[in-house]
Ligand code: PRP
């Protein structure tokens with residue numbers, strides 16, 4: 001297969017989304033080896049290569065058709081969309097699906113000793129951020145006049161360096177804020193990862209792989225918490241037992257040989273099955289319960 005027909009997917013080189021994105025691609029069946037400081041990883045068993053780049057560059061790379069696909073946070077997508085709009089460029093990259101990983105929030109955070117009493121406390125202050133457009137809109141909506149100090153990274157140390165009074169940055173676990181003596185006071189955007197694609201038409205073979213990849217991503221997301229459960233149940237308690245199965249749509253019911261009063265239930269539960277659930281099922285009359293992990297699912 002020639003180079004042009006290989007699909008390229010851009011992901012964050014180092015940061016919150018890196019391991020999650022590589023793990024997702026691995027679960028989709030991609031085999032690759034990742035060398036230190038490598039910028040491109042070639043897929044060994046699929047015509048798919050991974051570009052490792054700064055997350056802020058991903059929408060541009062997809063917009064410019066350097067990468068066909070990208071995995072990036074909604075925070076970066078929204079910031080880029082606003083900055084393209086401002087520059088009179090139409091944002092053409094297309095959002096294909098959101099992912100259930102990379103949840104975080106864009107927050108205003110202040111030094112621990114700062115007395116915050118609502119958005120008006122931001123009046124006249126200097127706010128460091130890598131999200132000047134999202135922050136600008138927020139300030140406008142709240143009728144606050146403040147100075148936006150746009151940085152390209154290490155925002156959390158700006159107050160200590162005297163470059164800003166407070167910051168607007170992404171928070172996921174909150175560890176970065178705590179380590180820098182900052183407190184979160186407002187959430188201005190909720191975010192999670194998403195897959196974006198180039199606006200340009202791609203070859204049929206690439207299109208086919210995009211489709212297959214999305215189906216697999218969907219399957220991976222569906223099984224993440226899923227469990228396969230098998231149990232014996234008294235016919236008379238069937239309805240009650242079905243109600244107790246967490247997040248299962250239509251369990252398969254099979255007669256149990258030699259026990260006309262009992263059935264075997266097979267069900268895929270879309271949520272984790274905890275000991276408490278098994279105990280309630282047992283109380284309701286279920287027996288011989290088996291809970292198995294689900295490895296793959298394709299609908
Ligand atoms: C964000 C943010 C903080 C960190 C917060 O960085 O800038 O550094 O995550 O996470 P925590 O609350 O779990 O400590 P990101 O991974 O987006 O990288 P980047 O800012 O370098 O693009």
Ligand code: ZN
Pocket residue numbers: 054055056
């Ligand atoms: Zn970034």
